[in-house]
Amino acid sequence: MSQNTQALPFTEKTALTDDAPLTQEARVWQDEIWTARIVKNEDDDGWAVAMFKIGQVEPALVGPWTMGRDKKNPKPLDGNSFITLVKTASEFVRRSEQQLHASLHQSLSVQGPLGRVTVLLDIEPDDENPTASLSAQNEAGEVLVQWKVDAAFKFNRQTVQAWVDAGMKQPARAGQF
DSSP, X not given: OXXXXXXXXXXXGGSOOTTSOOXXXXXXXXXXXXXXXXXXXXXXXXXXXXXXXXTOSSOSEEEEEOBOTTSSSBOOOOHHHHHHHHHHHHHHHHHHHHHHHHXXXXXXXXXXXXXXXXXXXXXXXXXXXXXXXEEEXXXXXXXXEEEEEETTOOOSHHHHHHHHHTTSOOOSBTTBO
């Protein structure tokens, strides 16, 4: 491994540029999107591999890495290992994004006085002032009502049914009608 690669922590400044060559070394392996970096495991005497998406400071995934034959140094990275790591990290990122989307965009269908109603809660995340929109649609997908609500709105089948039964009026407080 070159001294520069070993000495520099991975930061946005060390991310690839169009004219930078791809690194494919025993402890660092890159393609156009991902960098695998073998690091000392802080919790024990072993090694870990950190997968960084190019341009990101924090790793997308960190996992254990195999010791080499000398039981002291890590097993070197190679092309096949890197491909497997990229697939794993990509899947992990995809599932994390799906989970975040599901938590920010929820929906439930309940029976109301006018038929089946789908209620949606869409949260707009913000570190200081998150907001949310509560809306109801009929079976044809037409929006019946839409209200701004607290991002902490209690969204479950019981509160949604109570809201629909109460005429879908603007909730006074999070989850209360």
